[in-house]
Amino acid sequence: MADDPHFETRAIHVGQDADEATGSTIVPIYQTATFTQDAIGTNRGYEYSRISNPTRDALEAALASLEGGRFGLAYGSGMAAIHGVMQLLSAGDHVVVCDDLYGGSYRLFTKVMTGFGVRFSFVDATVLAEIESAIDSETKMLWIESPTNPMLRMIDITACAEIARRKGLTLVVDNTFASPYLQNPLELGAHVVAHSTTKYIGGHSDVIGGALVVDDEEIATRLRFTRNASGGVPGPWDAWLTLRGVRTLALRMRQHEVNAKQVAEFLRERPEVQRVHYPGFADHPGHELAKRQMRGFGGMVTVDLVGGEPAAKAFAEGTRYFSLGESLGGVESLIGYPWTMSHGAFAPEVKRSKGITEATVRLSVGIEHADDLCADLEQALGRAASAR
Numbered sequence: 143m144a145d146d147p148h149f150e151t152r153a154i155h156v157g158q159d160a161d162e163a164t165g166s167t168i169v170p171i172y173q174t175a176t177f178t179q180d181a182i183g184t185n186r187g188y189e190y191s192r193i194s195n196p197t198r199d200a201l202e203a204a205l206a207s208l209e210g211g212r213f214g215l216a217y218g219s220g221m222a223a224i225h226g227v228m229q230l231l232s233a234g235d236h237v238v239v240c241d242d243l244y245g246g247s248y249r250l251f252t253k254v255m256t257g258f259g260v261r262f263s264f265v266d267a268t269v270l271a272e273i274e275s276a277i278d279s280e281t282k283m284l285w286i287e288s289p290t291n292p293m294l295r296m297i298d299i300t301a302c303a304e305i306a307r308r309k310g311l312t313l314v315v316d317n318t319f320a321s322p323y324l325q326n327p328l329e330l331g332a333h334v335v336a337h338s339t340t341k342y343i344g345g346h347s348d349v350i351g352g353a354l355v356v357d358d359e360e361i362a363t364r365l366r367f368t369r370n371a372s373g374g375v376p377g378p379w380d381a382w383l384t385l386r387g388v389r390t391l392a393l394r395m396r397q398h399e400v401n402a403k404q405v406a407e408f409l410r411e412r413p414e415v416q417r418v419h420y421p422g423f424a425d426h427p428g429h430e431l432a433k434r435q436m437r438g439f440g441g442m443v444t445v446d447l448v449g450g451e452p453a454a455k456a457f458a459e460g461t462r463y464f465s466l467g468e469s470l471g472g473v474e475s476l477i478g479y480p481w482t483m484s485h486g487a488f489a490p491e492v493k494r495s496k497g498i499t500e501a502t503v504r505l506s507v508g509i510e511h512a513d514d515l516c517a518d519l520e521q522a523l524g525r526a527a528s529a530r
């Protein structure tokens with residue numbers, strides 16, 4: 143199908159024609175490891191499910207279309223997808239990475255990939271000059287996330303693409319926080335888009351998955367080869383669940399957005415809250431850039447509480463509808479304490495340099511009724527006030 147139809151239509155139809163064998167309207171779960179061959183050397187397009195599987199193919203076609211790239215690759219987790227990108231590199235190569243980075247990516251880069259001779263420099267990528275000065279003669283890749291986690295800073299993808307083009311680097315954007323509904327890095331000049339489909343794309347916190355989307359055929363061929371060689375594929379059932387999430391991504395993102403805005407505005411007026419980090423506010427440092435490179439401000443809101451650690455912990459532990467937990471992007475609201483949870487692996491001074499303190503709490507605003515969410519936060523703020 144051509145990419146002319148709108149996002150919502152592509153999410154439901156691309157890769158999802160009725161099944162040829164049976165007419166099944168919904169893409170079947172081809173729960174099989176292998177495919178019976180008609181004769182030696184003759185098959186019907188499938189041989190073995192690590193190489194390819196029809197259910198996974200459907201998911202990959204849909205995701206490629208939503209990101210505006212020609213090639214999609216699904217992986218068994220976001221980290222498997224990110225490791226897939228790392229396999230484009232060789233010993234001696236150098237990567238410049240934004241320092242506001244998903245903790246799992248930081249761990250893979252610094253604790254695993256360095257053992258294979260790949261070097262990494264972490265820079266504040268909101269300052270383009272820092273990126274430029276970190277590039278050396280071995281640099282092959284520029285890796286960014288925008289919006290960043292948990293402070294929701296914006297990195298200029300178009301400007302990074304310009305640096306990458308000038309220096310001959312591969313620009314990779316982890317687009318998990320925005321989702322393809324709000325931001326399409328390939329259109330801004332990135333070469334590879336990475337996703338943890340566990341988050342907004344799957345959307346129901348019931349399946350782990352990852353994906354890469356690229357437009358360059360040579361990169362796609364190399365990624366497919368290394369994925370088959372190393373084996374980080376999702377099973378058909380997980381691919382099917384993720385594809386079911388894809389169909390409602392647009393609807394969910396619109397409601398996440400409406401709810402996050404109401405929650406951010408509610409929290410900004412509260413005396414128990416010192417500061418609300420939300421890119422939809424005109425005084426957020428990335429607001430203008432977010433308006434340029436995104437189609438909305440997303441469903442994440444981060445707050446600093448008055449009263450430091452005891453207040454923040456009482457708040458994070460005191461909600462009823464916001465479940466205390468890792469992850470984000472599900473229909474249900476989640477609340478997290480970055481200091482010891484998502485960013486527990488970073489040194490205190492590193493956290494502080496990013497603006498994360500013991501008073502910081504991160505909210506993934508779900509699609510429950512926003513009035514109920516605000517009422518829940520209000521009672522939890524009462525607990526925060528009495529804890530300080």
Ligand SMILES: *Cc1c(COP(=O)(O)O)cnc(C)c1O
Nearest residue numbers: 219220221244246318338340351
């Ligand atoms: C969760 C997450 C990942 C890792 O994905 P998994 O599916 O948990 O392996 C990578 N990047 C970002 C931004 C994430 O939020």
